[in-house]
Amino acid sequence: MFDKVTLIGIGLIGSSLSHVMRREGLAKEISVSSRSQETLDRAKELNLGDHYHLDAAEAVKDADLVIVCTPVGACEAVAKTIAPALKKGAIVTDVGSVKASVIKQMKPHLPDTVHFVPGHPIAGTEYSGPDSGFASLFEGRWCVLTPEEGTDDAAVSSLTKFWETCGSNVETMEANHHDLVLAITSHLPHFIAYNIVGTADDLATDIKSEVIKFSASGFRDFTRLAASDPTMWRDVALHNKDAILETLGRFSEDLSDLQRAIRRDDGDKLFDMFTRTRGIRRSVIEMGQDVAAPNFGRDGEGDEPAS
């Protein structure tokens, strides 16, 4: 589909893109750039690209598609670095978990001669780095594109086709709307997980060992989310601040309601609440976003939960 694709950042998402592009023949040439020599050397050992550059500007030369796969907080610096070297007519996109901030950081630096189509594949795991990627990561998952008004239709169609070939379902929406939706479906669960696992860690050593020992209960599911990359999630917190604070506020109010229902022995309220949420779990399965197998299919052919 593309003569040359450049991946800037080659961690979980960048390496997964490389694997799926190779499998589907999406690029004649893949150029890879990473910040450290160590990651670049590992990407080379894994054969994730055809050319390797520490300098992102070198990497984007002659590229038809440039995909920025770094933490969200690095996007402005990347845009500044690559801007002078971008080919006329190139599509520039990203995979960041936050969209309005990425647009604010990148757009002012990109030349008018390129098409900027921000994106977010809603697919991930708690692992990071070039070894963690796999070709099927995006299969059956959503990829949200947030082009601003006036963006070239052909560029949006081309990127849509790219993600569909990677196995994703593509939806286009406004960046702020994306950030609000993801604040509740992805960001809040991660921050709750970081918080609950942090609270457990603060307990006395003897109790802490019990927590880990009996973690096959609900706690274990939180530890998976809380093992996610600290740099990525620090940047998500700082770059989607308003939407996250809004959802955290609502969450705290609802938690107080729950607390009150327990204190007042209000079994009906608790039963109604838990019945409603059980229905939501069924909808997630019906929409193909998780498997119906007990325990997330861990004992059998498990599916990777999306981040």
Ligand code: NAP
């Ligand atoms: P990752 O595995 O940690 O890889 C990050 C890559 O970016 C590495 O190549 C790293 O280079 C580079 N990098 C880190 N800091 C940088 C900086 N300040 N300047 C330039 N390059 C830098 O990350 P990832 O999980 O692939 O996430 C990448 C992006 O995808 C993030 O924006 C994240 O929000 C988004 N995303 C992640 C997930 C997920 O579940 N992980 C899901 C959807 C979207 P070095 O190793 O050389 O330092």
